Amino acid sequence: MAESGNRRKEPSRGARASKSPLAQQASSYFSHHRKVARDSARRLWQAPVASTMTWTVMGVALALPVALMLLLASLQGVSAGWESSARVTAYLAQDVTLDQAEALRKNVGNDSRVAGVELIDRDTALKEFRASSGLEDALDYLNENPLPHTLLVTPSDGSRTADGIQTLLAVVEGMEGVDQVQVDLGWLQRLNAMTELLERAVWALAILLAAAVVLVIGNTVRLSIENRRDEILVAKLVGGTDAFVRRPFLYTGAWFGLGGGVVAWLLLQVSLWWLSGPVERLAGLYRSDFSLSGLTFDGVLALIIAAMLLGWLGAWVAVKRHLDDIEPGEIAGG
Structure with missing residues (x-):
């Protein structure tokens, strides 16, 4: 039985011996690197x-x-x-009524390149200008309101680039009733x-x-x-x-x-x-x-x-x- 036990152990020693050269080689390689x-x-x-x-x-x-x-x-x-916060300002013609301006606002808002449109009528614009400019006395001498209705157009996320805003500017500028379109992107470009x-x-x-x-x-x-x-x-x-x-x-x-x-x-x-x-x-x-x-x-x-x-x-x-x-x-x- 002792002999059989010894015989059973011999293969395991042989297996370890057969693996040792590769393991020793790898160990020596990494040891030398260290x-x-x-x-x-x-x-x-x-x-x-x-x-x-x-x-x-x-x-x-x-x-x-x-x-x-x-x-x-x-x-x-x-x-x-700055590009993402840029808005297109459209000044309408003086003869455009408030109803026409509202219709134009809806027309512009239906464009897929537009995220939102705000209409500022001329009376509201004059009040804001009067409050911020400090020229209340001079404005009292005006016979009529010189300010036009204004549309503030906010581009959609996909159009908030210099090229996208330029395209939107051209579209809004070509609409009937729009007198002038302004966006200050030249310095940004x-x-x-x-x-x-x-x-x-x-x-x-x-x-x-x-x-x-x-x-x-x-x-x-x-x-x-x-x-x-x-x-x-x-x-x-x-x-x-x-x-x-x-x-x-x-x-x-x-x-x-x-x-x-x-x-x-x-x-x-x-x-x-x-x-x-x-x-x-x-x-x-x-x-x-x-x-x-x-x-x-x-x-x-x-x-x-x-x-x-x-x-x-x-x-x-x-x-x-x-x-x-x-x-x-x-x-x-x-």
């Missing part, structure tokens, strides 16, 4: 001045386009609010055009600064490669693969990116805190609810990931370019 990551971080901490300078350069280069994008997003949000131009300029600046970040990291990693030239030669001489030799430098680039992303976020937070007060006071003078918006949690995460990817890319470019020039034959030649 070791290399820790070693790369330790090397950066051992050179705090150089690392801080690189992180600062990366942080400034990353924070500038992100800050401009946040400013543009705030401007676009404000212009969208100019603001949108400037915002679109600035948006493209910011993207161009972001691409240029991203390329600059890649070059800065690439140059930093290139210096690190030169400083560890003998170590790389020995690693290649004992059979180290290119991936094995490349791995520490890629982690170095990723750590540089992580630090640069954190510095960029800190710069954005400090700038937002410093500018928010004056911006809110200026917006208050214009009776606007404009305010600067910072990065959300997802935005911060995206910024840090993008910074790490740029750091990794810069390191990969430097390693790809300079690592092939280092060959074990240099030892024999020396």
